[in-house]
Amino acid sequence: MTAQPTPVDPPQLHHNPAFAQGMIVPAGPTLYVGGQNGTDNTGALLDGLGAQTEQAMRNVLAVLAEAGTGPENVAKLTIYLATGVDPGAAYAATRSVWGDRRTAVTVLAVTPARPGALVEIEAVATLAGEELE
Amino acid sequence: MTAQPTPVDPPQLHHNPAFAQGMIVPAGPTLYVGGQNGTDNTGALLDGLGAQTEQAMRNVLAVLAEAGTGPENVAKLTIYLATGVDPGAAYAATRSVWGDRRTAVTVLAVTPARPGALVEIEAVATLAGEELE
Amino acid sequence: MTAQPTPVDPPQLHHNPAFAQGMIVPAGPTLYVGGQNGTDNTGALLDGLGAQTEQAMRNVLAVLAEAGTGPENVAKLTIYLATGVDPGAAYAATRSVWGDRRTAVTVLAVTPARPGALVEIEAVATLAGEELE
Numbered sequence: 295m296t297a298q299p300t301p302v303d304p305p306q307l308h309h310n311p312a313f314a315q316g317m318i319v320p321a322g323p324t325l326y327v328g329g330q331n332g333t334d335n336t337g338a339l340l341d342g343l344g345a346q347t348e349q350a351m352r353n354v355l356a357v358l359a360e361a362g363t364g365p366e367n368v369a370k371l372t373i374y375l376a377t378g379v380d381p382g383a384a385y386a387a388t389r390s391v392w393g394d395r396r397t398a399v400t401v402l403a404v405t406p407a408r409p410g411a412l413v414e415i416e417a418v419a420t421l422a423g424e425e426l427e
Numbered sequence: 428m429t430a431q432p433t434p435v436d437p438p439q440l441h442h443n444p445a446f447a448q449g450m451i452v453p454a455g456p457t458l459y460v461g462g463q464n465g466t467d468n469t470g471a472l473l474d475g476l477g478a479q480t481e482q483a484m485r486n487v488l489a490v491l492a493e494a495g496t497g498p499e500n501v502a503k504l505t506i507y508l509a510t511g512v513d514p515g516a517a518y519a520a521t522r523s524v525w526g527d528r529r530t531a532v533t534v535l536a537v538t539p540a541r542p543g544a545l546v547e548i549e550a551v552a553t554l555a556g557e558e559l560e
Numbered sequence: 561m562t563a564q565p566t567p568v569d570p571p572q573l574h575h576n577p578a579f580a581q582g583m584i585v586p587a588g589p590t591l592y593v594g595g596q597n598g599t600d601n602t603g604a605l606l607d608g609l610g611a612q613t614e615q616a617m618r619n620v621l622a623v624l625a626e627a628g629t630g631p632e633n634v635a636k637l638t639i640y641l642a643t644g645v646d647p648g649a650a651y652a653a654t655r656s657v658w659g660d661r662r663t664a665v666t667v668l669a670v671t672p673a674r675p676g677a678l679v680e681i682e683a684v685a686t687l688a689g690e691e692l693e
Contacts, residue, residue, distance in 0.1 A: 302458065304493035307486055308470035316460045316490040318554065324457075324590075325568065326636040326684065327582045328664030337574035353573055357582040360570035370459040370549075373540075374668055381540040400462030400549050402507055403538035405669035407639075407647040416636075416666050418459065421584065435591065437626035440619055441603035449593045449623040451687065457590075503592040503682075506673075514673040533595030533682050535640055536671035551592065 299369050299420060301396050312389070313399040319369045319420040327357045327417040329374070331408055343379055343412045347387035350415045355391070358419055367419045370398040374414040377403045384413055432502050432553060434529050445522070446532040452502045452553040460490045460550040462507070464541055476512055476545045480520035483548045488524070491552055500552045503531040507547040510536045517546055565635050565686060567662050578655070579665040585635045585686040593623045593683040595640070597674055609645055609678045613653035616681045621657070624685055633685045636664040640680040643669045650679055 301314035330353035332346025333339055340349050354371075358364050371392075375384050381401060406414040434447035463486035465479025466472055473482050487504075491497050504525075508517050514534060539547040567580035596619035598612025599605050606615050620637075624630050637658075641650050647667060672680040 302460075302490055302494045304489040306468050306489050308466060308468055310470075313461060315463070315486070316458055316494060318456055318458050318494055321455045321457075322587045323584055324587075324635070325582055325584050326664045327568075328579060328636060329666030329668070330581070333574060335572050335574055337576075353581070356570040356572050357568055361568045361582060361584055369457070370461060372666075374666075375540065377538060385540075398459045398461030398549075400505075400507075400547065401540035402462070402547070403540055405643060407641065407651075407667035407669055414666065414668070416664075435593075435623055435627045437622040439601050439622050441599060441601055443603075446594060448596070448619070449591055449627060451589055451591050451627055454588045454590075502590070503594060508673065510671060518673075531592045531594030531682075533638075533640075533680065534673035535595070535680070536673055 299367060312396070314396045317369045317398040323421040325358065325361045325363060325419045325421055327354050329414040329416045330354050331406060331411045331414050339410050343384055344387045347384050347413045348391050350413050351388050351391035354415050354417050361421065363419050363421050365392060365395055367421070368397045369418045369420060372416045373399065373401045374404045374406060375401065376405055376412045379403065379412055432500060445529070447529045450502045450531040456554040458491065458494045458496060458552045458554055460487050462547040462549045463487050464539060464544045464547050472543050476517055477520045479544070480517050480546045481524050483546050484521050484524035487548050487550050494554065496552050496554050498525060498528055500554070501530045502551045502553060505549045506532065506534045507537045507539060508534065509538055509545045512536065512545055565633060565663070578662070580662045581664070583635045583664040589687040591624065591627045591629060591685045591687055593620050595680040595682045596620050597672060597677045597680050605676050609650055610653045613650050613679045614657050616679050617654050617657035620681050620683050627687065629685050629687050631658060631661055633687070634663045635684045635686060638682045639665065639667045640670045640672060641667065642671055642678045645669065645678055
């Protein structure tokens with residue numbers, strides 16, 4: 295069992311280069327990243343879908359880094375978009391920060407509870423290097 | 428501690444034969460199944476709520492099988508329905524594939540990001556037989 | 561590694577006294593609490609947002625207690641509000657039951673699948689005292 299999450303892609307499912315159908319994470323401590331909006335360090339929302347989405351993803355990465363892990367250890371991202379937002383534009387903005395790593399993803403159109411928020415992103419990650427032996 | 432998830436049903440909550448109020452999973456590797464739509468192996472959506480829901484659940488089961496586990500090890504299902512869909516019909520379609528096993532479930536009406544998708548199903552499962560000793 | 565979840569609050573994110581940006585849970589058994597509505601022990605929905613929200617949170621706490629754990633071991637709460645509900649009022653109602661403990665949280669406006677449900681709350685918790693050694 296390696297310390298890295300492992301993508302799961304059954305041959306009978308359509309293969310998508312951008313995400314994995316499932317991810318296996320090894321036993322060990324787990325980090326839950328609460329829903330991140332596109333807010334700066336004063337708590338203010340940035341303007342527009344692209345800026346909010348990139349910032350929300352940067353906030354997720356900041357929580358990962360603070361916990362001593364990183365995107366390579368993320369088991370799943372859940373990306374909540376405000377209803378009416380262009381999913382393609384939002385997804386492109388996530389990728390500009392997230393990069394090409396494949397992980398399990400759910401993308402939904404809902405209404406983030408915070409007024410004016412166009413996107414909210416949460417994550418689950420394993421903590422590399424802290425696995426039990 | 429057995430290797431199987433264990434339903435949790437407090438006596439003060441209404442008992443539902445179709446799902447558990449909570450599920451305990453033993454320590455060990457975990458599989459996160461990303462949101463599955465009712466798509467075939469070319470990535471095309473099937474027609475109609477029943478066909479999409481059954482196919483989405485089959486896709487979840489395919490990811491479980493590819494990871495070496497199965498529905499008996501699922502800790503939680505989250506079933507996202509498109510707004511306006513009949514929840515009863517959708518739930519019946521999930522059961523026709525899923526069967527009678529009880530697990531923790533959340534069912535919500537949202538908008539799957541993929542145009543035309545009426546349902547999206549995600550899951551978390553433990554990997555049986557790979558528990559730490 | 562302690563047996564308690566640990567909040568993660570990167571300095572570059574806005575600090576919120578009510579929730580943590582992330583939570584680390586130690587390796588061990590995990591409890592998944594399925595979506596809880598504001599229903600009593602006959603399965604009937606209570607009247608109004610405040611009563612439903614408090615009851616939904618009490619139901620979450622009942623599942624935690626039945627599994628031998630408690631709110632201090634919750635890694636993440638996800639609070640789904642019906643579209644149009646006042647998030648501030650709902651959040652205040654959750655706090656009246658939940659108290660001041662900080663954990664990772666996602667709050668969204670969606671439509672709970674159950675007709676008349678104004679709120680649904682789910683949780684993930686670690687099982688204290690059952691950690692592997």
